[in-house]
Amino acid sequence: MKTLDRQSLEEQTRLVSRYVAGDLSRSERAEFEAWLIASPELAGEVEMERRLRRGIASAARRGWLNRSASRPVMSRQWRVAIAASLVAAVAVGWVLAVPGRDRAQLAESNRPAKQLPRLASRVVQLASVRGAAGAPDIEVARADAPVELVLQPDVVVLTCEDGSIEFECPSGAAPATPQYPEYEADVVNRRRAALIWRSPRQTPVSGTQLSFALRDSASLEPGDYDVIVRGHAPDHEEVVGRFVLRIN
Amino acid sequence: MSAPPVDEVERIVVAALTGNRDAESRMLVALRPGVLAVLRFGAFHRWVDAEDLTQETLHIVVERVRARTIDDPRKVFAFAAATARNLALNAARKMLRQQTVVDSELVDELAQNLEMEQSDLSEQDDRQLAEAVAALLEELPTERDRQLLMRFYLDGTDKQQLCRELGLSPKHFDRVLMRARTRLRTIIERRAPHLALLPRALSLFLALATTFTFWVRHFGHW
DSSP states (O other): OOOOHHHHHHHHHHHHHHHHHHOOHHHHHHHHHHHHHOOOHHHHHHHHHHHHHHHHHHHHHHOOOOOOOOOOOOOOHHHHHHHHHHHHHHHHHHHHHHHHHHHHHHHHHHOOOOOOOOOOOEEEEEEEOOSSSTTTSEEOOOOGGOEEEEEEOOOOEEOOOOOOOOSSSSTOOOEESSSSEEEEEEEETTTEEEEEEEEEOBOOOTBBOOOOEOOOEESSSEEEEEEEEEEESOOOOOEEEEEEEEEE | OOOOHHHHHHHHHHHHTTTTTTHHHHHHHHHHHHHHHHHHHHTTTTGHHHHHHHHHHHHHHHEEEEEEEEOOHHHHHHHHHHHHHHHHHHHHHHHHHHHHOOOOHHHHHHHHHHTTOOOOHHHHHHHHHHHHHHHHEEEOSSSHHHHHHHHHHSSSSOOHHHHHHTOHHHHHHHHHHHHHHHHHHHHHHHHOOOHHHHHHHHHHHHHHHHHHHHHHHHHHHO
């Protein structure tokens, strides 16, 4: 650990985001954590970084963030120059290539079609036995992602009242009690090993039916995600299903 | 209540190392946020009760300080961090042994997942936090800063790429994040002070409770 001076503290403060994201090496982490102990100020930064991450994710889930402008920007001069060049090129091409009488008709036929409304909801049934190795269980294209992606994994095992897993219970009846009283689903970004979304816990409906509604799947970055379903009992939890969601 | 600066914390620990009882209490108050942060963000935070282990860590640190086997305050900080990590690791091992986790690869993934949030916020708090962040993004001075935050935190675009695309130096990038955190703290303190202030009040209370417990257990009186 370096000297406890303001400059060293500022150096560490720059690492806050990487620390919370888990990007520090083992030695960097050890040094950072010693600083964390020494500096309540740095601990406050870490806490606020966590709040910032969670708050942005939550605001995005609620559809409160305007992502339309969230693209790389270039300088204003470059944008103006490129736009002017494009307009000039199109105008010249138009005059040279299209005979006068055809222009009006062409303009009419090229009028852009109205943008299709986004699908409100898409329901995906997920079988307990997964498909071919490596293939995603769910694929969603960001361009036509539904407002709500409803995942219905078939992962609830029914047991006898005493919790045993049998084909037939001692009373002669079929098993009818879900193995766990509550279930929840996580969506984890594989590349960043980061939790993107966690469902509220829910009790199976009609014995085995689970239904997790992931809102605004269009805000997910392209890539593969693990959908992890866990059963929760008062004293333990267990992963009962794992599926792959691919965002294209 | 503002956090003491780092050199002040160092002076407090130096005084505690001389056996000053008052300094010990202040040391516990000063170290607690950091220990809690290590436990809440460390590699195994998903599996540990950070509050409980913070108490245990501070207890061990006080014992070590009293034993006078450490003479450098910086070693106290490193010792506290290492103790917190070890306690978290042991707690995680114990927890994983008790659970029926079916996929060892998954266990690693979950254990190392530093963004895995514990459900420490109610729906209402989560909503207030989202509102605070939305307000923060709204009042950022430039569109570039807004893009930086959203692409960094939501899209996971890495720092180098963002610096390249937005024409920023790495230091400038860090400053934008630091300013955002500072501004978010202000907004939270104004709109939902319990999200920012409660941990501080709790921190003070629990540190005093640790001191009290330690003294009564070892000396039979307060």
